[in-house]
Amino acid sequence: MSGGDGISGRQSGRLSAAAYFGCVALLTLAGVGLSILAQPALGHDMLQLMGLERVPQADSASFYAKRVTPLLETRCAACHGEKRQKSDLRLDSFAGLLRGGKHGAVIRPGDTKNSELSLRISLPSSDDRAMPPSGKPPLTEDEKTVIRLWIAHGASGVLRDIAGAPKPVAEVKLPELDTARVEKQRAPLAAMVRRLQGRFPGVIAYEARDTADLEINASLRATDFGDADLQALAPLAARIVRADLSGTAVTDASLPVLAAMPKLKNLRLSGTKVGDIRGLEAAPALKSLSVVNTKVSGSALAAFKAKGITVYGGGDGP
Amino acid sequence: MDREPETRVRVWDIPIRLFHWSIVVLLCVSWFSAEQGYMRAHLVSGLTLLALLLFRIAWGLVGSTTARFSNFLHPPRRVVGYLKGLAGGDKIFHAGHNPAGGWMVLALIAVLLAQVATGLFANDGVRFHGPLALLVSEDASTRLTDIHGLIFNFILLLVWCHIVAVGFYLLVKGDNLVWPMITGKKHRARLPAELNIVFTRLYIALLLLAVSAGIAAWIMIQGDSIL
Known part of the structure; x- marks a missing residue:
């Protein structure tokens, strides 16, 4: 090659390939080693890897x-x-x-x-x-x-309480709604509920989205809702848990229907013409009764109170 | 002796030399800015790299002889032959990239391009995302970010190979490849007997660079408009 003379003068100062690559290998190893050693947590990592240091664990009650x-x-x-x-x-x-x-x-x-x-x-x-x-x-x-x-306080994994720590925020978890189960429960009466809801708009509703129980509120229909109307709701009687008949035209004649509702818990009869409520305490699930502004006498309420039913109004009360 | 003008011949044009050293600087800037969290600087540095890479590909097609892919990409058999000759102490000189170096150039361009491309879609999971990251799903962006981090290791590997090779030529073969990449000139004694280098005019380089920069700027503007 024509360039032979031009480079021959430097031959003596050159490294052999073996020496060069040996140096490269050493330098590379040193560089890689240093970069590993430069990692801050290396010491702990190595000791933990060799089992000479315990991996820090926090107590589950800490x-x-x-x-x-x-x-x-x-x-x-x-x-x-x-x-x-x-x-x-x-x-x-x-x-x-x-x-x-x-x-x-x-x-x-x-x-x-x-x-x-x-x-x-x-x-x-x-x-x-x-x-x-x-x-x-x-x-x-x-x-x-x-x-x-x-x-x-020392970033401890065991310390349980720290004085002055803000109170934890209460966590509320809503249960998952099992729609299929609810649909199944509602199915036997679903068609009837829909039909009566059409006949008495706004009066009949499910108590909650996860139940087949019903509540009726006829108070807004006032005197347009009477004994015959309540009688019409009889097919749903087994499911009614709450009934607000305040200010409606229902009379004592409806009381046997209400007393026969097996799940009825809350009943409002305030402002109605009911007077003789004897026998109503037989409603098996009844928990509270409102008879404000009615002719219900105080003496009639004793039987209710004896059964642990809370009564609002009646007698001389408000 | 080396500095005598008549013994030295121009082999690298200005665009190639500027490209080479700009890449060196931009790689350092990109690494440092990412490491320190200067993400705006990282973005600008990455898009500048993109512009330069696009330019280099174009220059590899229409640029000066020593810049062209057709000049330095040789069949694998020739590369192997060259490497065997190198190990055997052959003194074969090349005006531009040698057969092994040619593939190194292509590998570096490919890996850098992949790095820039993934960077466009990456996010740092905190406050910054690449200009085109919002065009893909968050999952895809996160995956590309991981790849962006992985490719950096390949870049390091290629840079290491490159420097080791340059060191080999300098210290073992006595052939300084760094100085010509600065001055553009090689010693006549380290060049093939027959030289036929045609230099493409500089204004063509400027034109190509303008187009490449335009593409990078357009991507950046697209990114801003997605926001």
Whole structure:
């Protein structure tokens, strides 16, 4: 090749291929080694891997498990959890929380001021470093206090109570609605209910979305609703748990019909023409009775009270 | 001796040299900005990379001789032959990329393009997302983000190979490839006897760069308009 002379002068200063690649291998190993050693939690990871250090576990009855865990899981774990580990930080376990992320520990037990976690949640949401980041709802003051108190008290996994901690917010869980079951319960009378609802608009309704029990409220129909109308509802009698007949035209003649309703719990007869309610106490499920502004005498109520039925009005009462 | 003008011949045009060193700088900026969370800077750096990569592909088709894919992409058999010759101490010189380096260029362009493409659809799960991330589902965006993170390792690997190869030429073969990538000129003694390099005019490069930059800018504007 024509260039032979041009490069021959440097031959003596060159490395052999073996020496060069040996150096490259050493440097590469050193670089990889250093980058591994530079990981903040490496020491703990290695010791735990070799079984020489116990993986930190929190007691299930601890303040951490009861108060801190739910908060971290709902507010932090989406980005610092099983699916994603932003900055190599996991906040979905006690061990992960104590381990910290690629920038080191996020908690200094007992030192709230210098704990990164406490600092980040305390920043205004306009700050780039605020956590949760802007666009996501910040922690409430109570939630921040829970985390700060827990760190201030040593970030313990066993400590049960911390004085001055905000009370936990009660959690209400609504049971799942089993629509098929409800439909099945309602089925035998469903057609009848629909027909009577058409005849007496606004009077008949299911007590709740998860039951086949019914309540009737004829008070808005006032004197347009009388004994014959109540009689017309007889096919539904077995299902009626509440009946508001206040101000309607029903009379004592309807009382046997009401007394025979097996599930009737609350009955309002205020402002009606009923007077002699003897026998009504036989209604097996009756719990309360309103007879305000009626001619029901005080003496007639004793039998009701004796059965534990609460009575409003009647006699000399309001 | 090296600096005597008559012994040195231009092999790399200005666009190739600028492209090369811009990629070096932009890779560093992209890594640093992502690491530190300067995501706006990361976006600009990534889109600039995209523009440069598009330009490089076009320049590989219509650019100067040493820039063209057809000049430096050789069949695998020739690459193997070249590497065997290299191990055996052959002194075969190439004006542009050698047969092994040619494929390295293509691999780097492909991997960088994949990195930029996934970045367009990525999100950092916190406050930032790529300009086209809202065009795909959150799940898809998250998956592409993971791939974006994975590809970075391939980039590191290729950069490592590249630097090791350049070091090999410098320290073992006595052939400094870095200096020509700065000055554009190689020592006549380290070039094939017959040279036939045609340099494409600079205004064509500027035109192609303008079009590439336009495409990148358009993507950025699309991203802003999706918001």
